Amino acid sequence: MNRLHPLSAVTYALQYGFLWLSLAMVLTVVLGGVFDPIGSTWFLVAAPLGFVAGVAYGIAYYYRFEYGITPDTFDVSSGVVARRSREIPYERIQNVDVRQGVLQRLLGLAIVSLETAGGGTTEATLNFVSESEARRLQDRIRQRTAEMKERRRRREREAASEVEPSEPSEPTPDDERDAAEPVPGDETDTVEPSVPEPTPANESEPVAPEDRRERPPEPTRPRRQRLFDLEARELLLYSFTSFRPAAVATVLVVFFFATDLILELLVTIAQPFGGPEGIGEGTTASYGILTIVSAINGIIITYVLSVAYTFGTYYDFQLGRTGEDFVYERGLLQRYSGSIPVEKVQSVTVTANPLQRLIGYAGLWVETAGYGPDSNGGSQSAVPLAKQGRVHRFTENLTGVETPSFASPPPMARRRYLARYSIIATVIVAIFFGLSWITPFEAWYVSAIVFLAVPPAAHLKYVNLGYYVGEDHLVIRRGFWSRRTTVIPYYRIQTVNTRRSIFQRRLGLASLVVDTASSRTFFWTTPTIYDVDLEDARDVHTTGRKRLQSALRERARDDEMGLSVDFT
Amino acid sequence: MEALHPRIRLLWIAQAAITAIVLGVVLAAVDQWVVDVPTAIIAGVVAVGIVLGSAYAIRLYQVWRFEIQPDALYLERGVVTFVETAVPFVRVQHVDTQFGPIERALGLSSVVVYTAGSRNADVRIPGLTPDRARELQDTLRELAVESEADDAV
Numbered sequence: 056m057n058r059l060h061p062l063s064a065v066t067y068a069l070q071y072g073f074l075w076l077s078l079a080m081v082l083t084v085v086l087g088g089v090f091d092p093i094g095s096t097w098f099l100v101a102a103p104l105g106f107v108a109g110v111a112y113g114i115a116y117y118y119r120f121e122y123g124i125t126p127d128t129f130d131v132s133s134g135v136v137a138r139r140s141r142e143i144p145y146e147r148i149q150n151v152d153v154r155q156g157v158l159q160r161l162l163g164l165a166i167v168s169l170e171t172a173g174g175g176t177t178e179a180t181l182n183f184v185s186e187s188e189a190r191r192l193q194d195r196i197r198q199r200t201a202e203m204k205e206r207r208r209r210r211e212r213e214a215a216s217e218v219e220p221s222e223p224s225e226p227t228p229d230d231e232r233d234a235a236e237p238v239p240g241d242e243t244d245t246v247e248p249s250v251p252e253p254t255p256a257n258e259s260e261p262v263a264p265e266d267r268r269e270r271p272p273e274p275t276r277p278r279r280q281r282l283f284d285l286e287a288r289e290l291l292l293y294s295f296t297s298f299r300p301a302a303v304a305t306v307l308v309v310f311f312f313a314t315d316l317i318l319e320l321l322v323t324i325a326q327p328f329g330g331p332e333g334i335g336e337g338t339t340a341s342y343g344i345l346t347i348v349s350a351i352n353g354i355i356i357t358y359v360l361s362v363a364y365t366f367g368t369y370y371d372f373q374l375g376r377t378g379e380d381f382v383y384e385r386g387l388l389q390r391y392s393g394s395i396p397v398e399k400v401q402s403v404t405v406t407a408n409p410l411q412r413l414i415g416y417a418g419l420w421v422e423t424a425g426y427g428p429d430s431n432g433g434s435q436s437a438v439p440l441a442k443q444g445r446v447h448r449f450t451e452n453l454t455g456v457e458t459p460s461f462a463s464p465p466p467m468a469r470r471r472y473l474a475r476y477s478i479i480a481t482v483i484v485a486i487f488f489g490l491s492w493i494t495p496f497e498a499w500y501v502s503a504i505v506f507l508a509v510p511p512a513a514h515l516k517y518v519n520l521g522y523y524v525g526e527d528h529l530v531i532r533r534g535f536w537s538r539r540t541t542v543i544p545y546y547r548i549q550t551v552n553t554r555r556s557i558f559q560r561r562l563g564l565a566s567l568v569v570d571t572a573s574s575r576t577f578f579w580t581t582p583t584i585y586d587v588d589l590e591d592a593r594d595v596h597t598t599g600r601k602r603l604q605s606a607l608r609e610r611a612r613d614d615e616m617g618l619s620v621d622f623t
Numbered sequence: 624m625e626a627l628h629p630r631i632r633l634l635w636i637a638q639a640a641i642t643a644i645v646l647g648v649v650l651a652a653v654d655q656w657v658v659d660v661p662t663a664i665i666a667g668v669v670a671v672g673i674v675l676g677s678a679y680a681i682r683l684y685q686v687w688r689f690e691i692q693p694d695a696l697y698l699e700r701g702v703v704t705f706v707e708t709a710v711p712f713v714r715v716q717h718v719d720t721q722f723g724p725i726e727r728a729l730g731l732s733s734v735v736v737y738t739a740g741s742r743n744a745d746v747r748i749p750g751l752t753p754d755r756a757r758e759l760q761d762t763l764r765e766l767a768v769e770s771e772a773d774d775a776v
Binding site: 424548549550551552553554555556557560570571572596600601603604607 | 694695701703704705706707708709710711713714738739740744746
């Protein structure tokens, strides 16, 4: 078992020291209020005592935190008083992430976190190990996972080869379809009689020598291949064309904490344009100018922040492969690096917002079932931004999907959006009407202008919808502001749902929700084919189900990855 | 297609009634401490809540159907939004039987099927007799084991 980097003892000691110090202070204040004999002089004793105890606890925590690599699992045991030991099977590990903040980079430290599919949190966090140890762990875990996979595959192949002889040489597509529908009482079922009967000789074919064979000559560092580097031009384009909600949050938080200062600043900036002298001493017109100027200011600042944030996050983005894993690295101040086993990729999504579409660029994301370092769940950017043609080629190489020819929902759907957006517009007008009653603002009817936006909005929503039922994949496109085209291999489907609201039922429409094991995300909804004819929805529903079964069968037989790692 | 046990209507009506009564209590509290709310309105809200809830429960019972198909568990349900769900057996992670206090009083039980999906990750079939629930759980478990796929998530 290994310990963390000695410097983490210092940080744990300080962390717990200050935590317990503040606890001791709060406790004396609270108890002092209850019991008279406890006075303020107790502070002088309690505070250092708490600090010392905290430091001791922090150091004990460091000494009681151990991790290790065993042949089958990654083990972590921790806890000073209550012990917890956790064993994570390599096969369950989704990705291994390495994170480095500015200070940690200076000190040569890194935080390693392991993600698995289950649970809502990171499975294990090593806070901190040295940079080289982080890299070693990442490599070793990847290597072990690959070994496990290889071993399992070999075992399956052996099991399969025992069955083979009694099976017809190469099943024709027709046979396959029959096999895909296990109809009870189907007499032509050829697979049935060939139930594998493992002979004792084969069964006991020892695992041990195989094990020895499997073990590689110790630290062979897997070779790393470049797949994609984000060039300076692409990075700049990406920064300027994408928008991060985090920027809005930052601006709001700053505004909340320095409201007065910022208000003053806004008033000063608005003055040359005819804004009021100060708050509470202007006319209606000057207030209007102040509002408009401040709004423009706010938008510019948020945008600049968003650009800076994207730039910092995706600076020097590199995607590579090691064995059958994607590995990526990025970040200006805080450096992230992570690995995604190709086997764990659930679906692939091409994104492009209107600006990016205008300049002919797009991004490529892969979704896994784990939790990534970003707020976007298990979505990882594989190619942040590149020319549209390139991204499409990447997607086709990666998934093997044919160039999709999208089908549109029936025009009836557009009518639905027209009605929906009209309702929203009506609500907006109603709100303005209500405002005119309680504020001096009277021209509420001006807000009826929003109705002008309804037809184009409905049209844009409609034209961006599309779906394609491919040979091995389902492709779903939706969204105007952030258009996402998701490629779902049939073998990744978890459940299929056909949904019909009362409005859809009246129009004979339905939406098909295709669920995969990608993480639940806040911004990205489950891939859905919206508002197609009920009949089409049912067709896709059945097709999806059928192809899931045949694809799984095929995968088990051919033992293929489904995705090709060298996609660039 | 199999329907749920008719007693499930009682459960849903009871749930609606409880919700309506809680709403009534909240309104009474508002009446007491914030603004006057006429007693007639409180009574009306509770009554309307119970009536709507009952109608919803009866309609939901009418549309709820499920079936074990060759490759998947298939369900149909929903009053406002009608949903047809297929849960392929290969995707079943585990199967639970559960019952709450009211369900237990009514002699009912639910089967919950878990998948690794993100939305609708757990599919619940309510309103089964305990025997039927156990039987269904066993069937589903067997089918899930039989059709196990090794593409781990």
